[in-house]
Amino acid sequence: MLSATRMVMLGTLIAVVCVALVGTLSAVPSESQKTTPPEDQTYVGVKECASCHFKAFAAWQKTGHSRAFRPLTEKYQKDPKCLKCHTTGYGEPTGYQDASGTDLQGITCESCHGPGSKHTEICKAFGEKKLSEEEKRIAKQSIWEILPKNVCIECHTVLAHKESETPEELRRRH
Numbered sequence: 001m002l003s004a005t006r007m008v009m010l011g012t013l014i015a016v017v018c019v020a021l022v023g024t025l026s027a028v029p030s031e032s033q034k035t036t037p038p039e040d041q042t043y044v045g046v047k048e049c050a051s052c053h054f055k056a057f058a059a060w061q062k063t064g065h066s067r068a069f070r071p072l073t074e075k076y077q078k079d080p081k082c083l084k085c086h087t088t089g090y091g092e093p094t095g096y097q098d099a100s101g102t103d104l105q106g107i108t109c110e111s112c113h114g115p116g117s118k119h120t121e122i123c124k125a126f127g128e129k130k131l132s133e134e135e136k137r138i139a140k141q142s143i144w145e146i147l148p149k150n151v152c153i154e155c156h157t158v159l160a161h162k163e164s165e166t167p168e169e170l171r172r173r174h
């Protein structure tokens with residue numbers, strides 16, 4: 001049975017997903033204007049992204065996504081089963097490797113926007129000046145507004161993170 005808290009969580013998630021989807025659809029102008037970002041980008045970590053996107057970073061810090069690594073005790077920090085959904089890019093060559101680096105712990109920017117090395121490079125090359133509309137367009141086109149796959153559902157097959165999958169000693173909701 002789902003507890004009341006989990007029902008609320010699930011409701012919130014569905015609402016957020018809907019808002020995100022509607023937002024994404026209406027924000028994509030047309031196929032011809034929005035091109036696919038470069039594919040062979042590597043993960044750079046949340047500090048890099050924060051250096052230019054401070055508002056988005058501050059908003060993200062308030063969410064559970066920024067804290068998603070914390071409940072994992074030492075044992076589970078090495079368990080590939082858990083890392084897939086509690087870190088960024090686990091299993092990919094430049095994604096999360098081990099607990100020594102903090103930049104890819106938890107659900108960081110690149111979990112939802114994809115790896116952003118080229119986006120970062122392109123934007124840095126523009127320097128500190130105010131960007132022209134053309135430069136903004138180039139910047140935007142070098143990263144996903146949201147990854148095209150159903151990124152939320154990949155981790156939030158909510159009913160799939162059954163209570164039984166959360167080890168007893170780590171549970172905070174019942």
Ligand code: HEC
Binds near residue numbers: 048113116139
């Ligand atoms: C050197 C500065 C810089 C860095 C570093 C940077 N960005 Fe950006 N980013 C920009 C600029 C400039 C734009 C265009 C924004 C605008 O509309 O003014 C942008 C746009 C975006 C957008 C909007 C895309 C769209 O389609 O509307 C997303 C999402 C984004 N960045 C995510 C990231 C992520 C994730 C990282 C880290 C991997 C990152 N950025 C690193 C400067 C940067």
Ligand code: HEC
Binds near residue numbers: 013017020065071155
């Ligand atoms: C890589 C895995 C992953 C992805 C992708 C992901 N989430 Fe999460 N999400 C988590 C984890 C893990 C937590 C639990 C974090 C915690 O509280 O410890 C969480 C927590 C949440 C919460 C609880 C709110 C909070 O701030 O505590 C909401 C709502 C949520 N996610 C919505 C979304 C939406 C919407 C998307 C897609 C845009 C998404 N998630 C993508 C793994 C993910």
Ligand code: HEC
Binds near residue numbers: 081084158
């Ligand atoms: C399929 C993706 C997925 C996998 C695999 C996964 N988690 Fe989670 N985990 C989530 C999401 C999403 C949340 C937040 C929403 C929720 O509570 O269902 C979460 C929440 C948690 C929480 C807070 C939950 C609570 O009961 O309050 C803990 C602790 C946790 N996970 C530990 C683990 C451990 C340990 C493993 C490996 C044995 C693991 N998770 C595997 C996606 C996953």
Ligand code: HEC
Binds near residue numbers: 024046113146
């Ligand atoms: C759980 C998924 C998720 C995570 C994590 C995430 N974003 Fe986003 N982001 C989205 C979605 C979905 C949108 C588009 C809809 C919207 O505007 O809310 C978006 C929009 C944006 C935009 C363009 C609109 C705006 O608000 O300026 C930027 C820039 C951005 N994100 C940067 C970041 C940065 C930087 C981080 C990390 C600190 C981050 N995002 C973390 C899902 C995510």
